[in-house]
Amino acid sequence: MKGLILMLAVVLAVACDAPVKKSSTPVVEGSEIVLVTPPAKDGLTVNEALSLRASSREYSAEPLSLEELSGVMWAAAGVNRPDGKLTAPSALALYPVKVYAFLAEGAYLYDSAAHKLVRVAEGDLRALTARQPFAEKAALNLAYIADTKVYEGRNTSAEHVKFLCGQDAAGYAENVNIYAAGHGLKAITRGSARDADLLAALGLDPERYVFVLAQTVGK
Numbered sequence: 001m002k003g004l005i006l007m008l009a010v011v012l013a014v015a016c017d018a019p020v021k022k023s024s025t026p027v028v029e030g031s032e033i034v035l036v037t038p039p040a041k042d043g044l045t046v047n048e049a050l051s052l053r054a055s056s057r058e059y060s061a062e063p064l065s066l067e068e069l070s071g072v073m074w075a076a077a078g079v080n081r082p083d084g085k086l087t088a089p090s091a092l093a094l095y096p097v098k099v100y101a102f103l104a105e106g107a108y109l110y111d112s113a114a115h116k117l118v119r120v121a122e123g124d125l126r127a128l129t130a131r132q133p134f135a136e137k138a139a140l141n142l143a144y145i146a147d148t149k150v151y152e153g154r155n156t157s158a159e160h161v162k163f164l165c166g167q168d169a170a171g172y173a174e175n176v177n178i179y180a181a182g183h184g185l186k187a188i189t190r191g192s193a194r195d196a197d198l199l200a201a202l203g204l205d206p207e208r209y210v211f212v213l214a215q216t217v218g219k
């Protein structure tokens with residue numbers, strides 16, 4: 001009987017086009033943050049999101065829900081096909097760019113295949129991802145960092161490697177901008193960070209790893 005009532009409620013909600021209450025699970029920081037799978041149908045249409053897309057430079061400290069964080073990471077570099085390729089394209093399908101998420105209590109590397117965040121540094125390191133104060137307390141800052149070793153043996157100049165990695169990162173970041181616009185979030189792509197300190201805090205060798213882009217996402 002209870003099941004029948006629930007089913008009728010769902011059918012009625014859909015028939016009346018009533019807003020379905022969304023889950024809003026708090027993010028619990030730790031050594032790993034296991035993300036949830038974004039629903040196939042969610043948010044505004046692509047055209048609506050494109051109409052709303054704009055850079056924001058004012059953020060509250062309100063955190064993202066687990067559903068929002070999961071959607072943002074999946075938009076940036078989530079697996080969207082059985083062959084393991086991602087939501088964003090990559091030159092030669094090499095995927096040298098890794099996405100680091102900076103939250104209030106730590107920095108995390110996004111594991112696309114497992115759709116989870118793995119903590120790589122503890123503490124609030126958000127200020128390292130920016131040279132603009134608005135980013136420091138925003139819910140989420142992303143740093144796009146390229147592993148140039150991926151291009152080793154391909155006879156590509158260091159300058160061109162950096163150019164291609166920047167193009168890859170711009171695709172990731174624009175996916176996030178569109179996702180944010182379509183889900184009531186604010187976002188901005190940013191070209192600057194305290195890059196030397198950022199790489200040091202993440203324990204990454206600056207001879208090999210290059211900061212290419214940053215992004216703030218929040219409310």
Ligand SMILES: Cc1cc2nc3c(=O)[nH]c(=O)nc-3n(C[C@H](O)[C@H](O)[C@H](O)COP(=O)(O)O)c2cc1C
Nearest residue numbers: 053054055056057132170188189190191192193213
């Ligand atoms: C590659 C790139 C780097 C950017 N870097 C910054 C930045 O460091 N700081 C900033 O405030 N805005 C930055 N922006 C945002 C631009 O200033 C913004 O896109 C531009 O003013 C157009 O405004 P709109 O995005 O609202 O359409 C960057 C945008 C891109 C695409």
